[in-house]
Amino acid sequence: MGAAAADRRLLLAGGAAALAAFPAAARVGRPTLRVAARDLALFALPMLEMAGTRGRAFGAGLTANRFRHVRNLTTASTQKVTQPNNDTLYSTAWLDLSAGPVRISLPKAGERYMSLALMDMFTNNFAVLHGGAPRQLLIVGPQAPDAPGAIRAPTNWVWALGRTLVADPADLPAAHAIQDSLIAEGASNRSPASAPPRDAPWPVFFAGAARLLADTPPSAADQRWLAQASAGLIEGGRFDPARFRSREGDEIAAGLAEALEIARRGDEAGERREGWLYPKPNLGRFGADFRYRAQIALSGLAALPVEEALYLRALSPDGGSEIDSSRPWRLRLPFAARPPVEGFWSLTIYEIAPSGQAFLIDNPLQRYAIGDRTPGLADAGGDIDILISASAPPSTSSRFWLPAPTSGRPFLLSFRAYRPAASMLDGRYRMPVLRPA
Numbered sequence: 001m002g003a004a005a006a007d008r009r010l011l012l013a014g015g016a017a018a019l020a021a022f023p024a025a026a027r028v029g030r031p032t033l034r035v036a037a038r039d040l041a042l043f044a045l046p047m048l049e050m051a052g053t054r055g056r057a058f059g060a061g062l063t064a065n066r067f068r069h070v071r072n073l074t075t076a077s078t079q080k081v082t083q084p085n086n087d088t089l090y091s092t093a094w095l096d097l098s099a100g101p102v103r104i105s106l107p108k109a110g111e112r113y114m115s116l117a118l119m120d121m122f123t124n125n126f127a128v129l130h131g132g133a134p135r136q137l138l139i140v141g142p143q144a145p146d147a148p149g150a151i152r153a154p155t156n157w158v159w160a161l162g163r164t165l166v167a168d169p170a171d172l173p174a175a176h177a178i179q180d181s182l183i184a185e186g187a188s189n190r191s192p193a194s195a196p197p198r199d200a201p202w203p204v205f206f207a208g209a210a211r212l213l214a215d216t217p218p219s220a221a222d223q224r225w226l227a228q229a230s231a232g233l234i235e236g237g238r239f240d241p242a243r244f245r246s247r248e249g250d251e252i253a254a255g256l257a258e259a260l261e262i263a264r265r266g267d268e269a270g271e272r273r274e275g276w277l278y279p280k281p282n283l284g285r286f287g288a289d290f291r292y293r294a295q296i297a298l299s300g301l302a303a304l305p306v307e308e309a310l311y312l313r314a315l316s317p318d319g320g321s322e323i324d325s326s327r328p329w330r331l332r333l334p335f336a337a338r339p340p341v342e343g344f345w346s347l348t349i350y351e352i353a354p355s356g357q358a359f360l361i362d363n364p365l366q367r368y369a370i371g372d373r374t375p376g377l378a379d380a381g382g383d384i385d386i387l388i389s390a391s392a393p394p395s396t397s398s399r400f401w402l403p404a405p406t407s408g409r410p411f412l413l414s415f416r417a418y419r420p421a422a423s424m425l426d427g428r429y430r431m432p433v434l435r436p437a
Helices: 003-021 031-060 169-180 203-217 220-229 246-261 292-300
Strands: 090-095 102-105 114-119 124-129 133-140 157-165 183-185 271-275 275-280 309-314 329-333 341-352 370-371 384-389 402-403 413-422
Touching: 003 203, 031 090, 031 157, 031 220, 031 246, 031 292, 090 169, 102 124, 157 169, 203 246, 341 402, 384 413
Parallel strands: 384 402
Antiparallel strands: 090 157, 102 133, 102 183, 114 124, 114 157, 271 275, 275 309, 309 413, 329 384, 341 370, 341 413
16 A cells, blocks of 8 residues: 555656646736636636536525435436436535634445545635545644644635435445544534636626636636736726726637637647547646636546546547447456456446537436446456447446447547546556447
């Protein structure tokens, strides 16, 4: 475990220099209004997405410093977001640390995978906790006095997102008992600031961004960068659209449109290796890589760091991530080279809708993924052939069949490895290539 943890820390260190991936024009001299708007929008987008998620939760009745638990696995009939997982139950809380510390009780999960990610308002995971033995933790805000053993949050608002693994439907009561033991306690004395939608007109977008940045200031280093990058847009902590002439407003609108176009490319961000799209090593702890942070906020909000969850996407023979559903495909896992994980793994299929979003596929088996908990897989004595096809195979070979869309639309194939071994992170282990059956 010690060596694996060291390998993971080395891998994550590579993300610290990721600033080169972000537009650089704003860092030398005073930027144009278009460049300033683009860079400010990319910087602020993750906070807007977080605040929007928080606002919807509070609008549905959630209050600060209390957990709400989802009691059933996501299915084709209950999904609400793009690319959901069908492996874990979620527990969510929004922690308000402005009135004092929040105490969290972690449950006894034993050998079951159970994690609690703590994310600041800029989508960085500053802690990922695990429910092995029961324990209590204190979370304090950025300006709070020191407290022995406390975890210090970078922002006063924190999204706490728990994931509890479920083996099968009969396992739900045991998973619910673990969820019920996940408790947050603390005072709160304010309502959350509202967020504009990402497609709001530029005066509304940037006024909302300025309001959120005033409510939750970035780190000192990010504030220095932002002051230069957004020069001429925000003054005195406010964005006043009346200061800008019509032509200047057009420049700002063009910068915002460019930022949104860049952010929407997140599904393709990463590195292609031997038939799979790998995430960048700074996923979930983005450092100064504000472009990647914005892209993940739109395509995979609340993504975990790579040492906690490695998200891979299968590529078609032409290198794209949309795979043809009109032909069958096979993923062969050699007996001696199954995915090495300390948590669990799963391979999930999604149909790509005309909007570009990806959703679980309704099918007679109600099967959306194949994973290490799939009946018969752990005991299989030889290589494992996972068949992906729209048509059902003969009953004798349907044990590891993953139903593809019958609509003719393309599909995505997503592999998730929770607590991957060091060999998955450093490249010694490679996933087998998806091939035509």
